[in-house]
Amino acid sequence: MQEKDTIEEYYRKAFTEFEPPPPEQAWDKIKAGIHPLETKKGSIEGFKKGFAGFYHSRNLYPILAAAAMVLLLIMIYFSYSNKHSIRGHAYAGEARICMGTAYLFKVYDKAKPLDTVKLIRSVLVDNNGFYQFSGIDNGHYLIRINPLAGSEITRNYIPSYYNQDSASGEAMVIRIQNEDPTFDIHLIPK
Amino acid sequence: MKVSAEVLDQCLLNDPRGQEALYKAYASIMFGICLRYSRNRMEAEDILQEGFIKVFKNLPQLHSKESIDGWIRRIMVNTALNYYTKQLKFQNEVSLKYETLDATFQEDALSKLSYNELLRILQGLPAGYRTVFNLFVIDGYNHKEISEMLGISENTSKSQLWRAKASLKKILTRIL
Numbered sequence: 001m002q003e004k005d006t007i008e009e010y011y012r013k014a015f016t017e018f019e020p021p022p023p024e025q026a027w028d029k030i031k032a033g034i035h036p037l038e039t040k041k042g043s044i045e046g047f048k049k050g051f052a053g054f055y056h057s058r059n060l061y062p063i064l065a066a067a068a069m070v071l072l073l074i075m076i077y078f079s080y081s082n083k084h085s086i087r088g089h090a091y092a093g094e095a096r097i098c099m100g101t102a103y104l105f106k107v108y109d110k111a112k113p114l115d116t117v118k119l120i121r122s123v124l125v126d127n128n129g130f131y132q133f134s135g136i137d138n139g140h141y142l143i144r145i146n147p148l149a150g151s152e153i154t155r156n157y158i159p160s161y162y163n164q165d166s167a168s169g170e171a172m173v174i175r176i177q178n179e180d181p182t183f184d185i186h187l188i189p190k
Numbered sequence: 191m192k193v194s195a196e197v198l199d200q201c202l203l204n205d206p207r208g209q210e211a212l213y214k215a216y217a218s219i220m221f222g223i224c225l226r227y228s229r230n231r232m233e234a235e236d237i238l239q240e241g242f243i244k245v246f247k248n249l250p251q252l253h254s255k256e257s258i259d260g261w262i263r264r265i266m267v268n269t270a271l272n273y274y275t276k277q278l279k280f281q282n283e284v285s286l287k288y289e290t291l292d293a294t295f296q297e298d299a300l301s302k303l304s305y306n307e308l309l310r311i312l313q314g315l316p317a318g319y320r321t322v323f324n325l326f327v328i329d330g331y332n333h334k335e336i337s338e339m340l341g342i343s344e345n346t347s348k349s350q351l352w353r354a355k356a357s358l359k360k361i362l363t364r365i366l
Contacts, residue, residue, distance in 0.1 A: 007355060007358055007359065007362070008327045008355070010301070011308065011312070011323075011327055011328060011358075012327055012328050014305060014308055015222065015226055015305075015308075015328045016328065018219075018222035018225075018226070018305060018309075019218035019219045019221075019222050020218060020221055020222055020225060020305075021218060021221075022217035022218055022220075022221040022238065023221070023231075023235045023238070026217065026221075026235060026238055026239060026242075027210060027213050027214075027217075029239050030213060030239050030242045030243055030246075031206060031209070031210070033239065033243040034204075034209065034243055034246045034247065035204075035206060
């Protein structure tokens, strides 16, 4: 018999019927490959596989969107919960002024002179002398009222800070700490 | 066909019971193929797992349930070929004379070798020789088909087969 026939035929014959027992655990690995979400209860490996499958699942998208929305609402809530309002009335003598401008200055360091503070907001004073600053962070501030330019009040009063001393010109720095205070401001007569 | 149409329907519905039944029906014969194409048992196990995952994922593309035997076999062979794609280095041989190798073995001498010994010898061949020998001798592909599957010329396929047989002869001569 020629070698060609012998080797080829023998190998062909031997391996055509070759059916060795498959490896143990092979099915478990294949199953994990086609059903990644199935986990063994109490198994850390199962938890990891399950979490990976869950993480890559499209079912996660609506849950992620809802979680993001909740997180956003919480951030908004806390953001606004840390904001405050400062309000009050401006007076010229015993009467409330009619129209003007209220200025809010941020005082970063109380040791610094007044002209180093930073103007952060201005609002109109209404015809009842009322002003309000909203969304103010905790911190130290100065408030100044300017009466309406050209009005009769400007002839008798100067622009004034809250609790400003008419003699020294020094004003009180107000401290906002988790509260919505009211500060009435009295203009200083000329 | 080693499984019923009902099992295949279960597999198409991604039912683990049907999938396990299909696996159990074909695992042994497919593992035999994987062992032939691989260098060792560990790599054969990898190929088997990867091959069966492909089987289940691509089952909806099976046109005829009756052809599932050959279909699974082709997937397993292709998975094995892909596994060794980077290792397959074929030497183009243009001057080989495909003369018949000297016949020195008798069938009864070869029959003394066990499956495991024959397998070990086959697995010891270089990847290119082993692959072409498997495809041509055992799985019945012709050189044209092999050349298309492996992206080589028919002459290269023939030379690889000749070299594979020469190597086997050399090893068997030493053993027998």
